[in-house]
Amino acid sequence: MPSFRAPRGTRDLLPAERPAWERLAAIASDLARRYGYASIETPIFEQTAVFERGVGEATDIVEKELFRIQPRSEEAESWALRPEGTAGIVRAYVQHGLHTLPQPVRVQYLGPMFRYDRPQAGRYRQFWQWDVEAIGDPGPAIDAEIVELGHRFYVEAGLPNVKVLLNSIGDGACRPAYVTELTAYFASHRERLPELERSRLATNPLRLLDSKDPEMAALIAAAPRIVDRLCDACRTHFDAVRAHLDALGVPVRLEPSLVRGLDYYTRTAFEFYREGAEGQQQALGGGGRYDGLVQLLGGKPTPGIGFALGLDRVVLALAEERIAAPAPAHPAVFVTGADPADTVSRLRFATDLRHGGICARADLGQRRLSRQLEQAAREGAHFAVILGDELREGLVQLRDLRAASQHPVPLADLAREIERGEQSHRHG
RNA sequence: GUGGCCUUAGCUCAAUCGGCAGAGCAUCGGAUUGUGGAUCCGAUGGUUGCGGGUUCGAGUCCCGCAGGCCACCCCA
Incomplete structure:
Protein backbone atom coordinates (compact mmCIF):
# COMPACT_ATOMS: atom_id res chain seq x y z
CA MET A 1 0.00 0.00 0.00
CA ARG A 175 -36.83 41.55 -4.99
CA PRO A 176 -36.78 43.06 -1.46
CA ALA A 177 -40.56 43.45 -1.44
CA TYR A 178 -40.94 39.92 -2.75
CA VAL A 179 -38.63 38.45 -0.11
CA THR A 180 -40.62 40.24 2.58
CA GLU A 181 -43.86 38.85 1.17
CA LEU A 182 -42.39 35.34 0.88
CA THR A 183 -41.03 35.43 4.42
CA ALA A 184 -44.43 36.52 5.74
CA TYR A 185 -46.10 33.71 3.78
CA PHE A 186 -43.86 30.97 5.19
CA ALA A 187 -43.94 32.52 8.65
CA SER A 188 -47.73 32.33 8.60
CA HIS A 189 -47.36 28.56 8.10
CA ARG A 190 -44.54 28.23 10.60
CA GLU A 191 -46.14 25.28 12.37
CA ARG A 192 -46.12 23.27 9.12
CA LEU A 193 -42.43 23.88 8.40
CA PRO A 194 -39.86 21.14 9.06
CA GLU A 195 -37.12 22.05 11.55
CA LEU A 196 -34.48 22.77 8.89
CA GLU A 197 -36.76 25.03 6.87
CA ARG A 198 -37.77 26.96 9.97
CA SER A 199 -34.14 27.88 10.64
CA ARG A 200 -33.55 28.79 6.99
CA LEU A 201 -36.50 31.16 7.06
CA ALA A 202 -34.38 33.59 9.06
CA THR A 203 -31.18 33.28 7.00
CA ASN A 204 -32.27 32.77 3.40
CA PRO A 205 -36.01 32.54 2.80
CA LEU A 206 -35.58 32.13 -0.98
CA ARG A 207 -33.95 28.74 -0.36
CA LEU A 208 -37.19 27.34 1.03
CA LEU A 209 -38.47 27.38 -2.53
CA ASP A 210 -36.19 24.58 -3.69
CA SER A 211 -36.51 22.42 -0.60
CA LYS A 212 -36.62 18.70 -1.39
CA ASP A 213 -38.70 17.93 1.67
CA PRO A 214 -41.98 16.37 0.44
CA GLU A 215 -43.79 18.12 3.32
CA MET A 216 -42.93 21.38 1.62
CA ALA A 217 -44.30 20.61 -1.84
CA ALA A 218 -47.82 21.91 -1.24
CA LEU A 219 -46.60 25.01 0.58
CA ILE A 220 -44.12 25.81 -2.21
CA ALA A 221 -46.74 25.33 -4.92
CA ALA A 222 -49.01 27.88 -3.22
CA ALA A 223 -46.21 30.33 -2.39
CA PRO A 224 -46.06 33.76 -4.03
CA ARG A 225 -43.88 33.60 -7.15
CA ILE A 226 -41.20 36.10 -8.01
CA VAL A 227 -42.19 36.03 -11.66
CA ASP A 228 -45.58 37.45 -10.69
CA ARG A 229 -43.97 40.23 -8.62
CA GLU A 321 -24.72 7.53 -21.63
CA ARG A 322 -21.99 5.24 -22.95
CA ILE A 323 -20.74 7.88 -25.32
CA ALA A 324 -17.32 6.68 -26.37
CA ALA A 325 -14.30 8.72 -25.40
CA PRO A 326 -11.74 9.31 -28.13
CA ALA A 327 -8.92 6.79 -28.25
CA PRO A 328 -5.42 7.85 -27.24
CA ALA A 329 -3.23 8.90 -30.16
CA HIS A 330 -1.34 6.11 -31.93
CA PRO A 331 2.18 6.66 -33.20
CA ALA A 332 2.69 6.65 -36.95
CA VAL A 333 5.85 4.67 -36.62
CA PHE A 334 7.61 2.55 -34.04
CA VAL A 335 11.36 2.10 -34.42
CA THR A 336 12.66 -1.39 -33.68
CA GLY A 337 16.03 -3.06 -34.21
CA ALA A 338 17.55 -6.50 -34.56
CA ASP A 339 20.18 -5.73 -31.95
CA PRO A 340 18.50 -5.20 -28.55
CA ALA A 341 21.56 -3.44 -27.15
CA ASP A 342 21.76 -0.85 -29.94
CA THR A 343 19.54 1.77 -28.34
CA VAL A 344 21.62 4.52 -29.95
CA SER A 345 20.40 3.66 -33.46
CA ARG A 346 16.78 3.28 -32.44
CA LEU A 347 16.73 6.55 -30.53
CA ARG A 348 18.57 8.38 -33.32
CA PHE A 349 16.12 7.13 -35.96
CA ALA A 350 13.12 8.08 -33.87
CA THR A 351 14.61 11.50 -33.18
CA ASP A 352 15.28 12.18 -36.87
CA LEU A 353 11.70 11.22 -37.75
CA ARG A 354 10.37 13.42 -34.94
CA HIS A 355 12.42 16.36 -36.17
CA GLY A 356 10.73 15.76 -39.51
CA GLY A 357 7.31 16.14 -37.92
CA ILE A 358 6.43 12.46 -37.69
CA CYS A 359 4.92 10.90 -34.55
CA ALA A 360 7.52 8.26 -33.75
CA ARG A 361 8.23 6.01 -30.79
CA ALA A 362 11.03 3.56 -30.23
CA ASP A 363 11.63 0.71 -27.87
CA LEU A 364 14.49 2.02 -25.76
CA GLY A 365 14.65 -1.00 -23.50
CA GLN A 366 16.72 -4.08 -24.31
CA ARG A 367 13.98 -6.34 -25.62
CA ARG A 368 14.64 -8.65 -28.51
CA LEU A 369 12.99 -7.87 -31.83
CA SER A 370 9.85 -9.99 -31.40
CA ARG A 371 9.11 -8.18 -28.14
CA GLN A 372 9.72 -4.81 -29.75
CA LEU A 373 7.25 -5.61 -32.50
CA GLU A 374 4.76 -6.82 -29.95
CA GLN A 375 5.13 -3.49 -28.18
CA ALA A 376 4.68 -1.64 -31.47
CA ALA A 377 1.48 -3.54 -32.23
CA ARG A 378 0.07 -2.97 -28.74
CA GLU A 379 0.71 0.73 -28.95
CA GLY A 380 -1.27 0.81 -32.19
CA ALA A 381 1.55 2.00 -34.45
CA HIS A 382 0.79 2.06 -38.15
CA PHE A 383 4.37 1.25 -39.23
CA ALA A 384 7.39 -0.40 -37.70
CA VAL A 385 10.85 0.49 -38.90
CA ILE A 386 13.21 -2.46 -38.46
CA LEU A 387 16.92 -1.64 -38.25
CA GLY A 388 19.16 -4.54 -39.22
CA ASP A 389 21.93 -5.71 -41.50
CA GLU A 390 20.37 -3.88 -44.47
CA LEU A 391 21.60 -0.66 -42.92
CA ARG A 392 24.99 -1.39 -44.51
CA GLU A 393 23.33 -0.91 -47.92
CA GLY A 394 21.46 2.17 -46.67
CA LEU A 395 18.14 0.31 -46.28
CA VAL A 396 15.66 -0.35 -43.48
CA GLN A 397 12.62 -2.60 -43.45
CA LEU A 398 9.37 -0.62 -43.32
CA ARG A 399 6.67 -2.90 -42.00
CA ASP A 400 2.98 -2.02 -42.25
CA LEU A 401 1.67 -3.50 -39.01
CA ARG A 402 -1.96 -3.39 -40.11
CA ALA A 403 -1.39 -5.01 -43.49
CA ALA A 404 1.31 -7.31 -42.05
CA SER A 405 3.54 -6.65 -45.06
CA GLN A 406 6.97 -5.08 -45.38
CA HIS A 407 9.55 -3.93 -47.87
CA PRO A 408 13.03 -2.42 -47.80
CA VAL A 409 13.18 1.37 -48.08
CA PRO A 410 16.22 3.58 -48.74
CA LEU A 411 16.95 5.84 -45.79
CA ALA A 412 16.44 8.94 -47.91
CA ASP A 413 12.85 7.90 -48.75
CA LEU A 414 11.80 6.74 -45.26
CA ALA A 415 10.08 9.88 -43.98
CA ARG A 416 8.30 10.42 -47.29
CA GLU A 417 6.99 6.83 -47.39
CA ILE A 418 5.72 7.01 -43.81
CA GLU A 419 3.93 10.29 -44.49
CA ARG A 420 2.36 8.93 -47.66
CA GLY A 421 1.17 5.82 -45.82
CA GLU A 422 -0.31 7.89 -43.02
CA GLN A 423 -2.16 10.13 -45.45
CA SER A 424 -3.67 7.30 -47.47
CA HIS A 425 -4.70 5.69 -44.20
CA ARG A 426 -6.36 8.90 -43.01
CA HIS A 427 -8.22 9.42 -46.25
CA GLY A 428 -8.89 5.79 -46.99
C1' G B 1 -21.50 19.57 8.95
C1' U B 2 -25.53 14.95 9.88
C1' G B 3 -26.90 9.68 9.08
C1' G B 4 -26.10 4.82 6.56
C1' C B 5 -23.15 1.11 3.69
C1' C B 6 -18.30 -0.28 2.22
C1' U B 7 -12.42 -0.93 2.26
C1' U B 8 -7.97 -7.98 0.89
C1' A B 9 -1.95 -7.35 -4.83
C1' G B 10 -1.91 -1.89 -9.91
C1' C B 11 -7.47 -3.62 -11.30
C1' U B 12 -11.80 -7.18 -10.40
C1' C B 13 -12.57 -10.41 -6.51
C1' A B 14 -11.97 -15.38 -3.31
C1' A B 15 -10.45 -17.11 1.65
C1' U B 16 -15.86 -22.58 5.43
C1' C B 17 -16.93 -21.87 12.47
C1' G B 18 -11.63 -17.19 14.42
C1' G B 19 -6.76 -21.72 12.31
C1' C B 20 -0.55 -21.57 6.67
C1' A B 21 -3.34 -14.74 2.68
C1' G B 22 -5.19 -16.91 -2.88
C1' A B 23 -7.09 -16.54 -8.22
C1' G B 24 -8.00 -14.02 -12.87
C1' C B 25 -6.42 -9.72 -15.47
C1' A B 26 -2.25 -6.34 -15.84
C1' U B 27 3.37 -5.92 -15.59
C1' C B 28 8.23 -8.31 -16.47
C1' G B 29 10.81 -12.64 -18.32
C1' G B 30 11.21 -17.58 -20.95
C1' A B 31 9.39 -21.01 -24.86
C1' U B 32 11.50 -17.71 -29.95
C1' U B 33 19.96 -15.13 -31.93
C1' G B 34 16.00 -10.79 -37.51
C1' U B 35 9.60 -10.38 -37.25
C1' G B 36 3.46 -8.86 -33.78
C1' G B 37 -1.79 -8.11 -30.10
C1' A B 38 -2.78 -15.42 -29.59
C1' U B 39 -0.99 -19.76 -26.61
C1' C B 40 1.93 -22.25 -22.81
C1' C B 41 5.50 -21.78 -18.63
C1' G B 42 7.61 -18.78 -14.82
C1' A B 43 8.55 -14.37 -11.85
C1' U B 44 7.41 -9.74 -9.51
C1' G B 45 3.61 -7.84 -6.64
C1' G B 46 0.41 -7.81 0.53
C1' U B 47 2.23 -4.52 7.49
C1' U B 48 -5.59 -7.60 4.45
C1' G B 49 -6.80 1.22 4.56
C1' C B 50 -4.38 3.00 9.55
C1' G B 51 -4.22 2.51 15.02
C1' G B 52 -5.78 0.00 19.29
C1' G B 53 -8.58 -4.10 21.89
C1' U B 54 -10.44 -9.37 22.76
C1' U B 55 -8.05 -14.26 21.88
C1' C B 56 -3.26 -19.57 22.28
C1' G B 57 -4.34 -17.53 17.38
C1' A B 58 -7.80 -11.88 13.85
C1' G B 59 -8.62 -10.62 6.69
C1' U B 60 -12.72 -12.59 9.86
C1' C B 61 -15.11 -10.21 16.37
C1' C B 62 -15.10 -5.06 19.16
C1' C B 63 -13.62 0.37 19.39
C1' G B 64 -11.44 4.73 17.16
C1' C B 65 -9.55 7.21 12.78
C1' A B 66 -8.91 7.78 7.46
C1' G B 67 -10.74 7.06 2.58
C1' G B 68 -14.77 5.76 -1.02
C1' C B 69 -19.94 5.51 -2.05
C1' C B 70 -25.27 6.69 -0.90
C1' A B 71 -28.94 9.98 1.29
C1' C B 72 -29.14 14.95 3.49
C1' C B 73 -27.02 20.05 3.42
C1' C B 74 -25.45 22.44 -0.89
C1' C B 75 -23.93 22.83 -5.66
C1' A B 76 -20.80 22.20 -10.62
Missing part, protein backbone atom coordinates in the same frame (compact mmCIF):
# COMPACT_ATOMS: atom_id res chain seq x y z
CA PRO A 2 1.40 3.42 -0.93
CA SER A 3 1.54 5.64 2.11
CA PHE A 4 0.43 8.72 0.17
CA ARG A 5 -2.74 9.32 -1.74
CA ALA A 6 -4.46 12.18 -3.43
CA PRO A 7 -6.17 14.49 -0.90
CA ARG A 8 -9.79 13.79 -0.09
CA GLY A 9 -12.12 14.97 -2.81
CA THR A 10 -9.36 15.28 -5.42
CA ARG A 11 -8.57 12.89 -8.25
CA ASP A 12 -5.74 11.97 -10.55
CA LEU A 13 -6.87 12.12 -14.15
CA LEU A 14 -4.79 9.31 -15.62
CA PRO A 15 -3.72 9.04 -19.28
CA ALA A 16 -6.65 6.75 -20.09
CA GLU A 17 -9.19 9.40 -19.01
CA ARG A 18 -7.45 12.45 -20.37
CA PRO A 19 -8.66 12.16 -23.99
CA ALA A 20 -12.27 12.56 -22.85
CA TRP A 21 -11.31 15.73 -20.97
CA GLU A 22 -9.20 17.08 -23.80
CA ARG A 23 -12.09 16.57 -26.17
CA LEU A 24 -14.34 18.72 -23.95
CA ALA A 25 -11.64 21.37 -23.66
CA ALA A 26 -11.33 21.40 -27.45
CA ILE A 27 -15.10 21.82 -27.85
CA ALA A 28 -15.09 24.69 -25.34
CA SER A 29 -12.17 26.36 -27.04
CA ASP A 30 -13.70 26.02 -30.51
CA LEU A 31 -17.02 27.42 -29.29
CA ALA A 32 -15.17 30.33 -27.69
CA ARG A 33 -13.47 31.07 -31.00
CA ARG A 34 -16.69 30.93 -33.02
CA TYR A 35 -18.72 32.95 -30.52
CA GLY A 36 -15.98 35.51 -29.99
CA TYR A 37 -15.13 34.93 -26.33
CA ALA A 38 -11.47 35.68 -25.64
CA SER A 39 -9.33 33.60 -23.35
CA ILE A 40 -8.50 34.92 -19.89
CA GLU A 41 -6.65 33.42 -16.95
CA THR A 42 -6.76 34.59 -13.34
CA PRO A 43 -5.01 33.22 -10.23
CA ILE A 44 -6.51 30.17 -8.56
CA PHE A 45 -6.37 32.03 -5.25
CA GLU A 46 -7.45 35.54 -4.36
CA GLN A 47 -7.80 37.73 -1.33
CA THR A 48 -10.50 36.09 0.74
CA ALA A 49 -12.49 39.31 0.64
CA VAL A 50 -12.92 38.97 -3.14
CA PHE A 51 -15.05 35.91 -2.54
CA GLU A 52 -16.65 37.11 0.68
CA ARG A 53 -17.86 40.25 -1.07
CA GLY A 54 -18.32 38.85 -4.54
CA VAL A 55 -20.02 35.56 -3.76
CA GLY A 56 -21.69 36.73 -0.56
CA GLU A 57 -20.81 36.25 3.11
CA ALA A 58 -24.00 34.38 3.93
CA THR A 59 -23.68 31.80 1.16
CA ASP A 60 -22.71 28.21 1.92
CA ILE A 61 -19.84 28.55 -0.52
CA VAL A 62 -18.18 31.21 1.62
CA GLU A 63 -19.51 30.24 5.02
CA LYS A 64 -18.48 26.58 5.05
CA GLU A 65 -16.89 25.58 1.75
CA LEU A 66 -14.07 28.08 1.30
CA PHE A 67 -10.57 26.58 1.14
CA ARG A 68 -8.63 29.09 3.21
CA ILE A 69 -4.85 29.33 2.97
CA GLN A 70 -3.18 29.51 6.34
CA PRO A 71 -1.37 32.85 6.64
CA ARG A 72 2.39 32.66 7.18
CA SER A 73 2.54 35.56 9.60
CA GLU A 74 0.41 38.02 11.52
CA GLU A 75 0.64 40.59 8.74
CA ALA A 76 -0.09 38.14 5.96
CA GLU A 77 -2.99 38.82 3.67
CA SER A 78 -5.85 36.34 3.97
CA TRP A 79 -6.05 34.09 0.88
CA ALA A 80 -8.50 31.48 -0.31
CA LEU A 81 -8.62 29.08 -3.25
CA ARG A 82 -11.28 30.18 -5.71
CA PRO A 83 -14.64 28.41 -5.24
CA GLU A 84 -15.94 29.76 -8.55
CA GLY A 85 -14.64 31.89 -11.36
CA THR A 86 -16.77 34.98 -11.75
CA ALA A 87 -15.52 36.93 -8.74
CA GLY A 88 -11.87 36.67 -9.86
CA ILE A 89 -12.69 37.71 -13.41
CA VAL A 90 -14.68 40.70 -12.28
CA ARG A 91 -11.82 41.62 -9.93
CA ALA A 92 -9.47 41.54 -12.96
CA TYR A 93 -11.96 43.57 -15.02
CA VAL A 94 -11.94 46.31 -12.39
CA GLN A 95 -8.20 46.16 -11.64
CA HIS A 96 -7.13 46.47 -15.29
CA GLY A 97 -9.76 48.95 -16.35
CA LEU A 98 -11.30 46.62 -18.92
CA HIS A 99 -14.27 49.03 -19.11
CA THR A 100 -12.08 50.93 -21.60
CA LEU A 101 -12.34 48.03 -24.06
CA PRO A 102 -15.32 47.82 -26.41
CA GLN A 103 -18.24 46.57 -24.29
CA PRO A 104 -19.27 43.97 -23.49
CA VAL A 105 -16.02 42.22 -22.66
CA ARG A 106 -16.54 38.60 -23.66
CA VAL A 107 -14.15 36.22 -21.89
CA GLN A 108 -13.92 32.54 -21.04
CA TYR A 109 -11.55 30.04 -19.50
CA LEU A 110 -11.38 26.52 -18.21
CA GLY A 111 -9.77 25.60 -14.92
CA PRO A 112 -9.99 24.04 -11.48
CA MET A 113 -12.20 25.35 -8.66
CA PHE A 114 -12.07 24.38 -5.00
CA ARG A 115 -14.76 23.85 -2.41
CA TYR A 116 -14.33 22.26 0.99
CA ASP A 117 -17.35 20.03 0.73
CA ARG A 118 -18.07 16.42 1.59
CA PRO A 119 -17.16 14.49 -1.55
CA GLN A 120 -19.53 12.26 -3.48
CA ALA A 121 -19.66 10.97 -7.04
CA GLY A 122 -19.83 14.07 -9.25
CA ARG A 123 -18.95 16.34 -6.34
CA TYR A 124 -15.31 16.98 -5.60
CA ARG A 125 -13.17 19.39 -3.62
CA GLN A 126 -11.22 20.17 -6.76
CA PHE A 127 -13.37 20.23 -9.86
CA TRP A 128 -13.21 21.80 -13.30
CA GLN A 129 -15.41 24.46 -14.77
CA TRP A 130 -15.71 26.10 -18.12
CA ASP A 131 -16.53 29.69 -17.28
CA VAL A 132 -17.96 32.19 -19.74
CA GLU A 133 -18.67 35.83 -18.95
CA ALA A 134 -19.98 38.86 -20.84
CA ILE A 135 -19.40 42.04 -18.85
CA GLY A 136 -20.82 45.43 -19.81
CA ASP A 137 -24.08 44.70 -21.64
CA PRO A 138 -27.39 45.06 -19.77
CA GLY A 139 -29.17 42.64 -22.11
CA PRO A 140 -31.55 41.06 -22.84
CA ALA A 141 -30.12 39.73 -26.13
CA ILE A 142 -26.73 38.99 -24.56
CA ASP A 143 -28.54 36.87 -21.95
CA ALA A 144 -29.88 34.70 -24.73
CA GLU A 145 -26.48 34.50 -26.43
CA ILE A 146 -24.93 33.25 -23.18
CA VAL A 147 -27.66 30.70 -22.43
CA GLU A 148 -27.59 29.37 -25.98
CA LEU A 149 -23.80 29.08 -25.88
CA GLY A 150 -23.93 27.03 -22.68
CA HIS A 151 -26.60 24.79 -24.11
CA ARG A 152 -24.66 24.42 -27.32
CA PHE A 153 -21.70 23.00 -25.42
CA TYR A 154 -23.76 19.99 -24.36
CA VAL A 155 -25.11 19.55 -27.88
CA GLU A 156 -21.61 19.47 -29.36
CA ALA A 157 -20.36 17.22 -26.56
CA GLY A 158 -23.08 14.79 -27.64
CA LEU A 159 -24.93 14.73 -24.34
CA PRO A 160 -28.65 14.25 -25.00
CA ASN A 161 -31.61 15.63 -23.03
CA VAL A 162 -29.94 18.66 -21.53
CA LYS A 163 -32.59 21.25 -20.74
CA VAL A 164 -32.45 24.83 -19.56
CA LEU A 165 -34.25 25.89 -16.40
CA LEU A 166 -34.93 29.59 -16.55
CA ASN A 167 -36.17 32.13 -14.06
CA SER A 168 -35.92 35.80 -13.21
CA ILE A 169 -35.13 36.61 -9.61
CA GLY A 170 -35.76 40.33 -9.97
CA ASP A 171 -33.50 43.17 -8.93
CA GLY A 172 -33.08 45.76 -6.22
CA ALA A 173 -36.35 47.39 -7.22
CA CYS A 174 -38.62 44.37 -6.81
CA LEU A 230 -41.33 41.54 -11.04
CA CYS A 231 -41.09 45.30 -11.51
CA ASP A 232 -41.82 46.59 -15.00
CA ALA A 233 -38.15 46.77 -16.00
CA CYS A 234 -37.43 43.20 -14.86
CA ARG A 235 -40.67 41.96 -16.44
CA THR A 236 -39.79 43.53 -19.78
CA HIS A 237 -36.25 42.15 -19.59
CA PHE A 238 -37.39 38.63 -18.73
CA ASP A 239 -39.99 38.56 -21.52
CA ALA A 240 -37.36 39.71 -24.00
CA VAL A 241 -34.85 37.06 -22.88
CA ARG A 242 -37.50 34.39 -23.43
CA ALA A 243 -38.40 35.77 -26.83
CA HIS A 244 -34.76 35.71 -27.91
CA LEU A 245 -34.31 32.15 -26.66
CA ASP A 246 -37.47 31.08 -28.48
CA ALA A 247 -36.09 32.60 -31.65
CA LEU A 248 -32.89 30.59 -31.19
CA GLY A 249 -34.82 27.37 -30.58
CA VAL A 250 -33.28 26.71 -27.17
CA PRO A 251 -35.44 24.27 -25.13
CA VAL A 252 -36.31 26.27 -22.02
CA ARG A 253 -38.43 25.33 -19.05
CA LEU A 254 -39.59 28.15 -16.80
CA GLU A 255 -38.83 27.27 -13.20
CA PRO A 256 -40.29 29.82 -10.74
CA SER A 257 -38.53 28.21 -7.77
CA LEU A 258 -35.03 28.40 -9.27
CA VAL A 259 -33.05 30.77 -7.03
CA ARG A 260 -29.32 29.79 -7.28
CA GLY A 261 -26.90 29.87 -4.40
CA LEU A 262 -24.83 32.97 -5.02
CA ASP A 263 -25.81 36.39 -3.74
CA TYR A 264 -24.66 38.32 -6.77
CA TYR A 265 -27.31 37.17 -9.21
CA THR A 266 -29.96 39.58 -10.48
CA ARG A 267 -32.76 39.07 -12.99
CA THR A 268 -31.84 36.19 -15.28
CA ALA A 269 -31.01 32.91 -13.51
CA PHE A 270 -30.60 29.60 -15.32
CA GLU A 271 -29.41 26.08 -14.80
CA PHE A 272 -28.51 23.25 -17.16
CA TYR A 273 -29.79 19.92 -15.99
CA ARG A 274 -30.05 16.43 -17.37
CA GLU A 275 -33.57 15.18 -17.85
CA GLY A 276 -34.16 11.70 -16.49
CA ALA A 277 -30.74 11.49 -14.87
CA GLU A 278 -30.19 9.19 -11.90
CA GLY A 279 -28.68 10.51 -8.70
CA GLN A 280 -28.67 13.93 -7.17
CA GLN A 281 -25.92 15.60 -9.15
CA GLN A 282 -28.20 16.55 -12.02
CA ALA A 283 -27.10 20.16 -12.26
CA LEU A 284 -24.50 20.22 -14.99
CA GLY A 285 -23.99 23.95 -14.93
CA GLY A 286 -25.65 27.22 -14.28
CA GLY A 287 -25.33 30.94 -14.31
CA GLY A 288 -27.09 34.22 -14.35
CA ARG A 289 -26.94 37.97 -14.52
CA TYR A 290 -24.91 39.88 -11.93
CA ASP A 291 -25.61 43.56 -12.48
CA GLY A 292 -24.33 44.61 -9.05
CA LEU A 293 -21.10 42.62 -8.88
CA VAL A 294 -18.67 44.97 -10.63
CA GLN A 295 -19.65 47.80 -8.33
CA LEU A 296 -19.47 45.51 -5.31
CA LEU A 297 -15.84 44.77 -6.15
CA GLY A 298 -14.93 48.42 -6.54
CA GLY A 299 -15.80 49.25 -10.14
CA LYS A 300 -18.33 51.57 -11.69
CA PRO A 301 -21.89 50.19 -11.93
CA THR A 302 -21.60 47.66 -14.78
CA PRO A 303 -23.95 44.86 -15.79
CA GLY A 304 -22.73 41.35 -16.51
CA ILE A 305 -23.87 37.80 -17.16
CA GLY A 306 -22.15 34.44 -17.32
CA PHE A 307 -22.23 30.74 -16.62
CA ALA A 308 -20.07 27.92 -15.33
CA LEU A 309 -20.32 24.34 -16.58
CA GLY A 310 -19.04 21.49 -14.43
CA LEU A 311 -16.79 19.36 -16.61
CA ASP A 312 -16.53 16.53 -14.07
CA ARG A 313 -20.26 16.04 -14.30
CA VAL A 314 -20.25 16.15 -18.08
CA VAL A 315 -17.53 13.49 -18.21
CA LEU A 316 -19.57 11.40 -15.77
CA ALA A 317 -22.78 11.88 -17.75
CA LEU A 318 -21.09 10.99 -21.05
CA ALA A 319 -19.82 7.75 -19.46
CA GLU A 320 -23.33 6.97 -18.16
